[in-house]
Amino acid sequence: xxxxxxxxxxxxxxxxxxxxxxxxxxxxxxxxxxxxxxxxxxxxxxxxxxxxxxxxxxxxxxxxxxxxxxxxxxxxxxxxxxxxxxxxxxxxxxxxxxxxxxxxxxxxxxxxxxxxxxxxxxxxxxxxxxxxxxxxxxxxxxxxxxxxxxxxxxxxxxxxxxxxxxxxxxxxxxxxxxxxxxxx
Amino acid sequence: xxxxxxxxxxxxxxxxxxxxxxxxxxxxxxxxxxxxxxxxxxxxxxxxxxxxxxxxxxxxxxxxxxxxxxxxxxxxxxxxxxxxxxxxxxxxxxxxxxxxxxxxxxxxxxxxxxxxxxxxxxxxxxxxxxxxxxxxxxxxxxxxxxxxxxxxxxxxxxxxxxxxxxxxxxxxxxxxxxxxxxxxxxxxxxxx
Numbered sequence: 291x292x293x294x295x296x297x298x299x300x301x302x303x304x305x306x307x308x309x310x311x312x313x314x315x316x317x318x319x320x321x322x323x324x325x326x327x328x329x330x331x332x333x334x335x336x337x338x339x340x341x342x343x344x345x346x347x348x349x350x351x352x353x354x355x356x357x358x359x360x361x362x363x364x365x366x367x368x369x370x371x372x373x374x375x376x377x378x379x380x381x382x383x384x385x386x387x388x389x390x391x392x393x394x395x396x397x398x399x400x401x402x403x404x405x406x407x408x409x410x411x412x413x414x415x416x417x418x419x420x421x422x423x424x425x426x427x428x429x430x431x432x433x434x435x436x437x438x439x440x441x442x443x444x445x446x447x448x449x450x451x452x453x454x455x456x457x458x459x460x461x462x463x464x465x466x467x468x469x470x471x472x473x474x
Numbered sequence: 475x476x477x478x479x480x481x482x483x484x485x486x487x488x489x490x491x492x493x494x495x496x497x498x499x500x501x502x503x504x505x506x507x508x509x510x511x512x513x514x515x516x517x518x519x520x521x522x523x524x525x526x527x528x529x530x531x532x533x534x535x536x537x538x539x540x541x542x543x544x545x546x547x548x549x550x551x552x553x554x555x556x557x558x559x560x561x562x563x564x565x566x567x568x569x570x571x572x573x574x575x576x577x578x579x580x581x582x583x584x585x586x587x588x589x590x591x592x593x594x595x596x597x598x599x600x601x602x603x604x605x606x607x608x609x610x611x612x613x614x615x616x617x618x619x620x621x622x623x624x625x626x627x628x629x630x631x632x633x634x635x636x637x638x639x640x641x642x643x644x645x646x647x648x649x650x651x652x653x654x655x656x657x658x659x660x661x662x663x664x665x666x
Contacts, residue, residue: 380642418634420632440633444630446605448568
C-alpha cells in the first residue's frame with residue numbers, strides 16, 4: 291500500500307498503537323466515563339471500573355484488532371481504535387474513541403492513519419475497511435477524509451443508536467488506496 | 475393500473491424439497507449465477523441439499539411462482555435480518571434482500587413484482603423492520619433497474635464490497651425504508 295504526503299494545516303501529531311492490558315482500565319475511564327465521548331458510540335458511559343474491567347477482559351483482549359492510542363513517547367492510552375470483522379471476511383469496520391482532553395489536535399486522524407497502515411498487513415483476506423458516521427457528525431467525517439477514506443453514500447435509517455434511528459454516512463478505505471500522511 | 479397478464483402474475487410461497495429440480499434450473503445456469511458467489515450447480519442433488527441446509531432453516535426465503543400459487547417456480551427471493559443490528563436479544567431493524575430468476579423468465583417484470591411483494595411482506599411481518607437494503611454489482615444494470623422500479627432508492631457505490639469468484643467487486647447499494655412506505659400510502663389514509 292502506498293503512503294503519500296498530503297497538505298497538512300497542523301503540525302504532525304505522532305501516535306503509537308499498542309495492545310491493551312488490564313492495567314489500562316484506569317486510563318480508559320477517562321473516555322469511557324465521559325458522556326460526550328460516549329455519545330456517538332453504542333455503549334453508555336461507565337460509572338465504575340468493575341464493568342469496564344469486564345469489558346476489557348471479555349471484549350477487548352480477545353478482539354481480533356483493538357488498539358490503545360498513545361501519544362508518542364507516552365505509554366498511557368488516550369483513546370482506542372478498532373477494526374472489527376463483519377459477516378464478510380473481505381471487509382471490516384473501523385471505530386475509534388478519544389478522551390476529550392485530546393480532541394481538536396489531530397490525534398484521531400493520526401491514529402486512523404496508523405491503523406490503516408497496519409491493519410491490511412495484519413488481517414488476512416482484508417480488502418476493505420469501512421467506517422460509519424452519524425450524518426451530523428462532520429468532525430468525525432473530516433477525520434476519515436483527512437486519513438484517506440472515500441465518502442461513498444448516506445445509508446438511510448441504517449441503525450438504531452440509543453433508541454434513535456440514524457442516517458449514517460459510509461466511508462471506505464480499500465487495500466489499494468493511499469494513506470494520506472501529514473508532512474513531517 | 476392494468477393487472478399483469480395471468481401468466482406473469484407473481485406469487486411468493488415457501489419452498490419444499492420437491493422444488494429441487496426447479497431451483498436447479500436456475501442454479502445451474504451460468505448466466506443466472508454470474509453475479510453470485512456460488513458456482514453453478516452440476517447436479518440436482520446439490521439443489522436438494524441447498525433447500526434442506528439453507529432454504530428451509532432460513533428466516534425468510536420464498537419461491538417466486540408465475541401463474542398463481544400452484545404455477546411454475548421460476549426463481550427465489552430472500553430477506554435476511556442483519557445480525558449486526560440484533561443486540562441484547564432485540565430484533566434487527568435492518569435486513570437485506572436478494573433474488574434470482576431463471577433466464578427464460580427475464581424481461582417480463584417478474585423480479586420487480588417479486589421484490590415489491592417481498593418488501594411489503596417483510597415490513598408487514600416484522601414491525602420492527604426499519605430498513606431493507608439490497609446490493610447489485612456495478613456491472614449488472616438489469617438488477618439495478620429491478621430495484622429502482624420496485625421503489626428502492628439508490629444510495630451509492632460500495633467499493634470492493636464483496637469478493638466474487640476471487641475478484642473484489644464494487645456494488646451499488648439500494649434501500650427501501652419504513653418512511654418510504656408512509657410516503658407511498660394512498661391519499662384516503664389521510665382523511666381527517
